[in-house]
Amino acid sequence: MGLTLVVSLVTMVFQYLVAIPVGIYTAVKQYSPGDYFFSGLSFIGMATPNFLLAIILMFLSYTWFGDPLLGLFSNEYVNAPWSMDKVIDLAKHLVIPVIVIGLASTADLIRVMRGQMLDELNKPNVVTARAKGVSETKILLKYPTRAALNPIVSTFGWSLSSVFTGSTITAIVLNLPIQGPVMYNALLGQDMYLAGSWLLFMALLTVLGTLISDILLAWLDPKIRTEFRGN
Numbered sequence: 001m002g003l004t005l006v007v008s009l010v011t012m013v014f015q016y017l018v019a020i021p022v023g024i025y026t027a028v029k030q031y032s033p034g035d036y037f038f039s040g041l042s043f044i045g046m047a048t049p050n051f052l053l054a055i056i057l058m059f060l061s062y063t064w065f066g067d068p069l070l071g072l073f074s075n076e077y078v079n080a081p082w083s084m085d086k087v088i089d090l091a092k093h094l095v096i097p098v099i100v101i102g103l104a105s106t107a108d109l110i111r112v113m114r115g116q117m118l119d120e121l122n123k124p125n126v127v128t129a130r131a132k133g134v135s136e137t138k139i140l141l142k143y144p145t146r147a148a149l150n151p152i153v154s155t156f157g158w159s160l161s162s163v164f165t166g167s168t169i170t171a172i173v174l175n176l177p178i179q180g181p182v183m184y185n186a187l188l189g190q191d192m193y194l195a196g197s198w199l200l201f202m203a204l205l206t207v208l209g210t211l212i213s214d215i216l217l218a219w220l221d222p223k224i225r226t227e228f229r230g231n
Helices: 002-028 033-047 051-063 084-120 124-131 136-142 144-154 156-165 169-176 179-188 192-220 222-230
Strands: none
Touching: 002 084, 002 192, 033 084, 051 084, 051 169, 051 192, 084 144, 084 169, 124 136, 124 179, 136 144, 156 192, 169 179, 179 192
8 A cells, every 4th residue: 555655646746747837838839849749749648558658668668778667676675675775766666657657647637737728828817917017927827827727626636546546457567566456356356345445445535635626726716715705
Protein backbone atom coordinates (compact mmCIF):
# COMPACT_ATOMS: atom_id res chain seq x y z
CA MET A 1 0.00 0.00 0.00
CA GLY A 2 2.87 2.37 0.75
CA LEU A 3 4.38 1.95 -2.71
CA THR A 4 0.91 2.33 -4.26
CA LEU A 5 0.51 5.69 -2.51
CA VAL A 6 3.95 6.82 -3.69
CA VAL A 7 3.27 5.90 -7.33
CA SER A 8 -0.23 7.41 -7.30
CA LEU A 9 0.69 10.70 -5.60
CA VAL A 10 3.73 11.24 -7.82
CA THR A 11 1.54 10.52 -10.85
CA MET A 12 -1.06 13.08 -9.75
CA VAL A 13 1.62 15.71 -9.17
CA PHE A 14 2.99 14.98 -12.64
CA GLN A 15 -0.47 15.32 -14.19
CA TYR A 16 -1.26 18.72 -12.73
CA LEU A 17 2.25 20.18 -13.05
CA VAL A 18 2.27 19.34 -16.75
CA ALA A 19 -1.39 19.86 -17.69
CA ILE A 20 -1.97 23.30 -16.16
CA PRO A 21 1.04 25.17 -17.65
CA VAL A 22 0.65 23.46 -21.05
CA GLY A 23 -3.08 24.20 -21.09
CA ILE A 24 -2.41 27.87 -20.34
CA TYR A 25 0.29 28.07 -23.00
CA THR A 26 -1.81 26.46 -25.73
CA ALA A 27 -4.71 28.83 -24.99
CA VAL A 28 -2.59 31.99 -24.92
CA LYS A 29 -0.67 30.91 -28.05
CA GLN A 30 -3.74 29.62 -29.89
CA TYR A 31 -3.02 28.26 -33.39
CA SER A 32 0.73 28.67 -32.90
CA PRO A 33 3.18 25.82 -33.73
CA GLY A 34 3.43 25.10 -29.99
CA ASP A 35 -0.35 24.84 -29.74
CA TYR A 36 -0.51 22.41 -32.65
CA PHE A 37 2.36 20.36 -31.21
CA PHE A 38 0.91 20.00 -27.71
CA SER A 39 -2.63 19.48 -29.02
CA GLY A 40 -1.42 16.71 -31.31
CA LEU A 41 0.56 15.19 -28.45
CA SER A 42 -2.56 15.31 -26.26
CA PHE A 43 -4.64 13.40 -28.81
CA ILE A 44 -1.88 10.80 -29.18
CA GLY A 45 -1.68 10.47 -25.39
CA MET A 46 -5.42 9.91 -25.08
CA ALA A 47 -5.47 7.38 -27.93
CA THR A 48 -2.42 5.28 -27.00
CA PRO A 49 -3.15 2.25 -24.76
CA ASN A 50 -1.18 2.36 -21.51
CA PHE A 51 0.22 -1.15 -21.83
CA LEU A 52 1.49 -0.45 -25.36
CA LEU A 53 3.21 2.75 -24.23
CA ALA A 54 4.75 0.84 -21.32
CA ILE A 55 6.23 -1.76 -23.69
CA ILE A 56 7.59 0.96 -25.99
CA LEU A 57 9.23 2.87 -23.13
CA MET A 58 10.73 -0.32 -21.70
CA PHE A 59 12.18 -1.16 -25.12
CA LEU A 60 13.63 2.37 -25.51
CA SER A 61 15.04 2.28 -21.99
CA TYR A 62 16.73 -1.05 -22.64
CA THR A 63 18.03 0.12 -26.03
CA TRP A 64 19.44 3.42 -24.75
CA PHE A 65 20.48 2.58 -21.19
CA GLY A 66 20.68 -1.22 -21.10
CA ASP A 67 17.99 -1.46 -18.41
CA PRO A 68 14.24 -1.94 -19.10
CA LEU A 69 13.47 -0.46 -15.65
CA LEU A 70 11.06 -3.23 -14.68
CA GLY A 71 9.55 -3.01 -11.21
CA LEU A 72 10.21 -0.20 -8.76
CA PHE A 73 13.66 -1.31 -7.60
CA SER A 74 16.79 -2.88 -9.03
CA ASN A 75 17.51 -6.43 -7.86
CA GLU A 76 20.09 -5.32 -5.29
CA TYR A 77 17.61 -2.94 -3.62
CA VAL A 78 14.45 -5.09 -3.53
CA ASN A 79 15.04 -6.40 0.01
CA ALA A 80 17.64 -3.85 1.10
CA PRO A 81 16.92 -1.42 3.95
CA TRP A 82 15.96 2.12 3.01
CA SER A 83 18.84 4.42 2.17
CA MET A 84 19.51 7.38 -0.08
CA ASP A 85 20.73 5.04 -2.84
CA LYS A 86 17.47 3.07 -2.64
CA VAL A 87 15.42 6.27 -2.85
CA ILE A 88 17.40 7.36 -5.92
CA ASP A 89 16.86 3.92 -7.47
CA LEU A 90 13.11 4.19 -6.75
CA ALA A 91 12.99 7.64 -8.37
CA LYS A 92 14.72 6.26 -11.47
CA HIS A 93 12.23 3.40 -11.76
CA LEU A 94 9.26 5.74 -11.23
CA VAL A 95 9.82 7.58 -14.51
CA ILE A 96 8.17 5.04 -16.81
CA PRO A 97 5.19 4.16 -14.53
CA VAL A 98 4.40 7.82 -13.88
CA ILE A 99 4.51 8.73 -17.58
CA VAL A 100 2.48 5.68 -18.63
CA ILE A 101 -0.18 5.93 -15.91
CA GLY A 102 -0.47 9.71 -15.99
CA LEU A 103 -0.25 10.44 -19.72
CA ALA A 104 -3.90 9.84 -20.68
CA SER A 105 -5.26 11.89 -17.78
CA THR A 106 -2.68 14.61 -18.40
CA ALA A 107 -3.69 14.84 -22.05
CA ASP A 108 -7.35 15.09 -21.05
CA LEU A 109 -6.63 17.80 -18.47
CA ILE A 110 -4.66 19.79 -21.06
CA ARG A 111 -7.68 19.86 -23.36
CA VAL A 112 -9.99 20.91 -20.52
CA MET A 113 -7.61 23.64 -19.32
CA ARG A 114 -7.14 24.98 -22.84
CA GLY A 115 -10.88 25.15 -23.50
CA GLN A 116 -11.59 26.89 -20.20
CA MET A 117 -8.80 29.40 -20.74
CA LEU A 118 -10.10 30.28 -24.21
CA ASP A 119 -13.52 30.98 -22.68
CA GLU A 120 -12.04 33.21 -19.98
CA LEU A 121 -9.46 35.21 -21.95
CA ASN A 122 -12.01 37.58 -23.51
CA LYS A 123 -14.35 38.01 -20.55
CA PRO A 124 -15.25 41.65 -19.66
CA ASN A 125 -13.13 41.67 -16.47
CA VAL A 126 -10.04 40.63 -18.45
CA VAL A 127 -10.68 43.24 -21.14
CA THR A 128 -11.22 45.93 -18.48
CA ALA A 129 -8.03 45.04 -16.62
CA ARG A 130 -6.09 45.11 -19.89
CA ALA A 131 -7.57 48.55 -20.71
CA LYS A 132 -6.42 49.85 -17.32
CA GLY A 133 -2.84 48.93 -18.18
CA VAL A 134 -2.44 45.94 -15.87
CA SER A 135 0.45 43.73 -16.98
CA GLU A 136 -0.49 40.75 -19.12
CA THR A 137 1.14 38.27 -16.71
CA LYS A 138 -0.80 39.63 -13.74
CA ILE A 139 -4.06 39.57 -15.71
CA LEU A 140 -3.42 36.01 -16.83
CA LEU A 141 -2.74 34.68 -13.34
CA LYS A 142 -5.39 36.67 -11.47
CA TYR A 143 -8.44 36.28 -13.71
CA PRO A 144 -8.60 33.65 -16.50
CA THR A 145 -6.26 31.09 -14.92
CA ARG A 146 -7.98 31.18 -11.56
CA ALA A 147 -11.42 30.79 -13.15
CA ALA A 148 -10.23 28.10 -15.57
CA LEU A 149 -8.90 25.98 -12.68
CA ASN A 150 -12.42 25.36 -11.33
CA PRO A 151 -13.27 22.35 -13.55
CA ILE A 152 -9.74 21.00 -13.10
CA VAL A 153 -10.02 21.13 -9.32
CA SER A 154 -13.57 19.73 -9.35
CA THR A 155 -12.28 16.51 -10.98
CA PHE A 156 -9.86 15.83 -8.12
CA GLY A 157 -12.37 13.58 -6.33
CA TRP A 158 -12.57 10.93 -9.04
CA SER A 159 -8.98 11.50 -10.21
CA LEU A 160 -7.65 10.39 -6.83
CA SER A 161 -9.30 6.97 -7.09
CA SER A 162 -8.89 6.58 -10.86
CA VAL A 163 -5.10 6.81 -10.54
CA PHE A 164 -5.24 3.77 -8.24
CA THR A 165 -7.71 1.72 -10.28
CA GLY A 166 -6.40 2.68 -13.73
CA SER A 167 -2.90 1.33 -13.19
CA THR A 168 -3.65 -2.40 -12.93
CA ILE A 169 -2.73 -3.44 -16.50
CA THR A 170 0.29 -1.13 -16.49
CA ALA A 171 1.42 -2.55 -13.16
CA ILE A 172 1.21 -6.11 -14.52
CA VAL A 173 3.18 -5.18 -17.66
CA LEU A 174 5.83 -3.27 -15.70
CA ASN A 175 5.89 -5.81 -12.81
CA LEU A 176 5.10 -3.12 -10.24
CA PRO A 177 4.62 -4.28 -6.62
CA ILE A 178 1.50 -2.17 -6.03
CA GLN A 179 -2.14 -2.88 -5.23
CA GLY A 180 -3.50 -3.21 -8.78
CA PRO A 181 -2.16 -6.75 -9.40
CA VAL A 182 -3.11 -7.73 -5.83
CA MET A 183 -6.71 -6.71 -6.50
CA TYR A 184 -6.68 -8.55 -9.83
CA ASN A 185 -5.45 -11.76 -8.19
CA ALA A 186 -8.04 -11.36 -5.43
CA LEU A 187 -10.82 -11.23 -8.01
CA LEU A 188 -9.42 -14.26 -9.85
CA GLY A 189 -9.20 -16.17 -6.57
CA GLN A 190 -12.66 -14.98 -5.44
CA ASP A 191 -11.18 -13.46 -2.30
CA MET A 192 -14.22 -11.36 -1.48
CA TYR A 193 -12.74 -9.97 1.74
CA LEU A 194 -9.68 -8.49 0.07
CA ALA A 195 -11.70 -7.28 -2.93
CA GLY A 196 -14.34 -5.72 -0.67
CA SER A 197 -11.70 -3.99 1.44
CA TRP A 198 -10.12 -2.54 -1.70
CA LEU A 199 -13.47 -1.25 -2.96
CA LEU A 200 -14.11 0.34 0.44
CA PHE A 201 -10.72 2.03 0.23
CA MET A 202 -11.59 3.36 -3.24
CA ALA A 203 -14.86 4.75 -1.91
CA LEU A 204 -13.05 6.49 0.95
CA LEU A 205 -10.56 7.98 -1.52
CA THR A 206 -13.42 9.32 -3.64
CA VAL A 207 -15.04 10.97 -0.61
CA LEU A 208 -11.71 12.40 0.54
CA GLY A 209 -10.89 13.68 -2.95
CA THR A 210 -14.32 15.30 -3.23
CA LEU A 211 -13.83 17.04 0.13
CA ILE A 212 -10.42 18.34 -0.92
CA SER A 213 -11.79 19.55 -4.28
CA ASP A 214 -14.67 21.37 -2.54
CA ILE A 215 -12.24 23.13 -0.18
CA LEU A 216 -9.99 24.13 -3.08
CA LEU A 217 -12.98 25.37 -5.11
CA ALA A 218 -14.13 27.56 -2.21
CA TRP A 219 -10.63 28.99 -1.98
CA LEU A 220 -10.34 29.61 -5.73
CA ASP A 221 -13.81 31.01 -6.45
CA PRO A 222 -15.25 33.73 -4.14
CA LYS A 223 -18.73 33.16 -5.63
CA ILE A 224 -18.82 29.66 -4.15
CA ARG A 225 -18.03 31.03 -0.68
CA THR A 226 -20.77 33.67 -1.07
CA GLU A 227 -23.34 31.08 -2.15
CA PHE A 228 -22.36 28.87 0.78
CA ARG A 229 -22.85 31.70 3.29
CA GLY A 230 -26.17 32.62 1.66
CA ASN A 231 -27.50 29.08 2.03
